[in-house]
Amino acid sequence: MPVKKRTPWLEALYAAMPLCFSYIPVGLACGMLLQKAGFNIFLTALLSILVFSGGAQFLVVSMISVHASFVSTILMVFFLELRYALLGSSLSQFFKKEKRSFIALFSQSMNDENYAVNYLKYSTDPEWDRKKALFVNWFSMASWTISTVVGTIFGSVIHVDTELVHFALTAMFIFMFMMQLNNGLLLVTGLLSGGLAVVFMLVFKNTFGLILATLLASFVGYLIERIHKTADTNTDGPDHYDLTGGEVHHE
Template identity: 30%
Template structure:
């Protein structure tokens, strides 16, 4: 990764994260196939919903015969963390058009958000729409393709977890966190580790009382507050 902020650079920078999209996308397609969803339904879901965890939940709720209102509400809660991520990135695109901002926000994912945070360390804290459009569009296309392939191959694989596909996204985020910590020289590594440990412990206890996605949102907010409190001030 370098300081280049062109569309082509965005395509190049996002490539390492695509393995996570492929792994989870294949698993989602396989689950959808075993749940008797058609290839067209899987493709449309990936293009319209475009949210891995939410798509798994939607499939299970459809099978359970849940009402549409419950499915919509669950999807919103699962992806509510994207509000925080979009707000964090919005400050870098204040001078850009509304259309650019809508495009960025619509296709932003956990992975491209983390990628953007890493990119800021290389560009003197600058981002450009073309770079993020390149990263977002390639990730979007690969996700849709992976879910469709998974659905087509679903009858060949009865248990996707035996291939470790369920760990693909976890491994990817560990790598992104590591890169973020070693490249961000604005904060001491000990301080970053302290915040990571705080968020992990907070998440552990919150999951005892809240659903996973609500616990994640609360842990993120508390982690931001803790980071501000322990950061040295000029």
Template identity: 25%
Template sequence: MNTNTLINKYNSKKHTLKKAFMAAFPHTIPIFAGFWFLGLTYGIYMNVSGFSFWYPMCMSVTIFAGSIEFITVNMLLGAFNPVQALAMTLMINARHLFYGISMLDKYKGTGWKKGYLIFGMCDESFSINYTADIPEDVDRGWFMLFVTLLNQFYWFFGSTLGGIFGSIIHFNTEGLDFVMTAMFVVIFLEQWLKDKKHTSALLGLGLSLICLCAFGSDNFIIPAMLAILGVLTLLRKPLEKEADSL
């Protein structure tokens, strides 16, 4: 293989990557604002909880699951309980099982990129990669990889910056530890407003309150999640019929 052939291959590859990046980047701009702000809050929250900026920085690279990363703060401060951590992660991120099934065809033929696409698939990356109208002259695998990579970088950048600023800038952080609760409340309200029927939401609230009374505030989360999963599984067909009738 002569030098000219190598140069042509390099230029062709560079052109492919540039075109895929330029096509993917505009789709991720709205994600930047949300991820940067929430990541910044998470980094400050970690610092307030007694962790250096290395923790949010490394966790945003290795975990990259916003809600789980917030919950991990309390897990790190509490007693070592790997079973609880595993159960909590599976329950909270169970929706990714359905995301993965939906993306099976789209991830075909992506080669080595498939591993990272699976690891980095968050709600926002899934939404973009599943619905985006990718131009025919843009490499599909590289487009989806850049979407996923950019979204993770936004979260990484925000959480690292928050961890650094949290240790440099001293201000009143009273109430900041409520950010995780506020985040889940917002997610719940968005789901409530989106659904016309609120059967699932009301079941979740009711079962959580029952488990709270039965097991106490320190131990109710896992029983509540198991109860919600079990009841919704049993009522799956009636709920699907209810949704189809709307």
């Protein structure tokens, strides 16, 4: 008897299930903090669908708690989410024949975790297709949105110290930074950005200092990388040290 194949949505659900369960505790916490920041269930749902990023939503809570301006909040979220341009470019090889309307729909529901699931599936499963990939995105977004909305409902009846916002956000970004720390250039850029942020916050006394620190540190990191690549190209001597990879190259 031939084995009955799973429907696309069911296969996607099996692939996304661990991801969906992992969103529940973080989504509940995010929803509770959003409620303390003044969000109701409708605003929480809208933010979770349109932004669909735990890091960005925790950042929004933190910015609101320090009375940051709307422009500063938007800019900080923009800089934080720029990484999706790189994630999306690595997936583009699988969507070369897709219409722009589908790519826009897929991109709106993509985040770090479902990107990893889809990239792994596309790389290892020859039968993985656009429909299954989109279902993975939608299942994960539904899990996150439901979790944050339930958290917002709980937040109205459970007391949560708003100081936890700063602790949770700091811990999350330290984790994100350490997960991406794979070369010396990132370490230098990260430390420079942190140092500049402290200085500029003291000087400007508002969140514009964070934006300026991010821009300057990124620009310095870019210059260091360009200078180092130029030096690598022009080096004819014996050995030199690669700052971006931490390895010694033999010419």
